Amino acid sequence: MTDTTDSRQQLPPLGLALLPIVLTLGLLGIQLFYYGDFTPHIPLILGLAITGLLGVMRGQRWMDIREGVFHVIHVSMPSLSVLIVVGMIIGVWVASGTVPTLIYYGLTLLNPQIFLAAAMILCAVVSLSLGTSWGTVGTIGVALMGIGAGFGIPAYWTAGAIVSGAFFGDKVSPLSDTTNLAPAVTGVNIFDHIRNMLPTTVPAMLIALSVYLVAGFSLITPAETSFARIDAITDTLSAQFSLGLVPLIPALVVVVLAIAKRPPLPSLFTGVLLGGIIAIFWQGAGLHDVFSYAQSGYTIETGVADIDSLLNAGGIQSMMWTISLMLIALGFGGALERTGCLEAIINAIISRVTSFSAVQSSAIATAFATNVVAGDPYISIALPGRMYAPLYRGMGYSTLNLSRAVEEGGTLMSPLIPWNAGGAFVITALSLDIMDGNLTNLLYIPLAFACWTAPLIGILYALTGWFSPRATDDERQEWDRQDEDILDLDGHALFDSENAENA
Template structure:
């Protein structure tokens, strides 16, 4: 029985009736409605309760088709458990932000950035810097929380709108997460589609390179046209750099924690120990160079750094970090993961994806549907891992049946999963971006959400992927070797 037949006809699997399409859509539609009321009617950017209500609605739908609560609960905790490494990274990045500010690492990056960079090239240079760091580290979150935070300070000094800086940071950081062999999502996409890691990375270059080049051109043009140098207050820059020098020891030595993390990443050490080693190095510098006590470092790591320089731009940027600053994001991530786990366990997502597959017959349609399925899973389930794993499992037999390489699928779900994640504020990636870059959305400052359309590389890449599918270029057919591997591994094939 094919995946399409398996999930679209209300059949009984494992003693449980599959939801029909209308019923499968109920928890998603109702949850999005409650979320819309919370966000747009009440003006309150706290998606937590709507997602909790979504879990309850999904559980009720599950009960109506024979799922006991224990089964739904098992699905919730299974997805949460799979994504715990991401939560661990969030905690570690929270520690790093607080400690690296105290150590002078972030202040030094801001100081040198204001001196070396010019407003005209800032956005383009910021995107490239985040790209390089993210490819090296293999983590977009680590890049956003460290280098990205420093760039937000530099952008504030140049009086560049927050959303433009955030868009450039997100474009660069998540580009690296997309093609770095150290990235977890870059390894997950080929794993669920049965392709090889470096074949997968090579196959993403035709969409990645033009998307990044266009983004680079746009940021450069904006820097030289929309941002007028004569309007940049050099007195303001002087006040920021002077305040940094008065409150921190500014020296290239302060960049050692960042250099250590990059070195460990390049030598293929695991990301969490590498990031934690950077936090330890930062703590040592904070005590030895900046004069902090060991209890102060512990406090910075847990509750974040606190300072009053008298310069509002510095205070608003540097008063942050610590594990506790990540709790809003972590609680949102856990609820979003729980909602995604409930939808997967009750097979609502599978039913919807199968309905899409059954109605699409062309390769271009399947490629667009796979990308859209990853985007939609990101949107309703809030989890980049689920948005890669679920469509990857569901669509793979269809690609095999059409004779196309599943490299096309791994690219589609990587782009719809990894790259779209930071563009959805209640998604794990988007929630982290909003929190780490201090976009103030929780205070009703929705203007800063303009970073979403301004993160050009993130949404241009899947657009190129769909265009290639329509034209047939960069859309490889399955090789004889790949087909032989399908037979050897008894891979399922769905004929359309």
């Protein structure tokens, strides 16, 4: 184990710790708003370099900093693996007719006015079953984007409903990695943690559901529904693909495997294999065609622009932009952690809070800010979860409050930050074309109501004292037996790697 004792005993002053973060955010702002170019890779690389230079100037060895960078990347490799498999799923499931069948029946059976609300509920159920928001967005979410386009609903509204539902399910599913990580870091039982999240999650979902219902009836009226457009899409789909129950087998098998509590990564890959088999024997594709769809995505020219824009998607290569961004953002977060910058900033915050309401609000805000800066939902949960725990214990409050806070600022806010792992994946998987400077589709961020209203409700509870449990005698005894392997600030074992496959 690399000795980093000196770097931890001598944290950088607050101003110096903030310097690489401020400079990086400034570079991101110039790239995004001045040049109108949504490619945050280079600003984040420069931020990593600035952070590394800061550490070296303060006497740290570059090899120690590099270890911190690669450790965080290593911890997140299961999530990167999910990205690769989801890219394959999208391409193969289009070729197998799975996505076209879902779009066809969705356009045929769903009422356009309740579509947004139905999309949110469907994604919530699937995500709760799979334990993965990313898997839900990359499978059911892709089909729902096609249905929404057929109804003439703006892509950002559909994306907002998908994200709300998918990340709700991720937050309360016992199969989810973040739902396992938060209670592990804070030392509480996972099912107690899930129950304690319901007071914020349920109202947030009800608020989102109400907004989507109102929006659906406002955006679409029966007189304005373009049935000619819907007919054109459904007729083209039925002409180009053999639809029916057989193409739905891959999706059904994946859901069954999830209900049986099989690991998500093998379950999703099973969906890829089944999709490939059906593409060959049901749709008439060749083996090499399936390989190409999995690698480079599905391509089709039907002469109907709506169909072509919906179905020309997927493949491993479609995820490379996101994967490269994640690698860089994770490296930046690892450098900030190893140089002590994040710890110095959190310590400065902790030293200034004296009441429970301030501690709870600060924990939510810190998890969100870590998401913004480090680009990684794992760090945003693990680091504040470890560092805030003594404050809750000293005040006699259950760390269930803390586990809920870091989930709200970590899991739920991740997809709303475009350069974060969650946000980058959503933008890529749902084909929210913003790379050319057209940032309209980023409106999905404020429209993902369930994600940002839950933290606000959590802050309200902190101010009022509602749903803020005190520590029980059993919990006080458990504090004495905390597993120190869950989060090691030396940069080792951020969390149990066995849970990482639930990404």
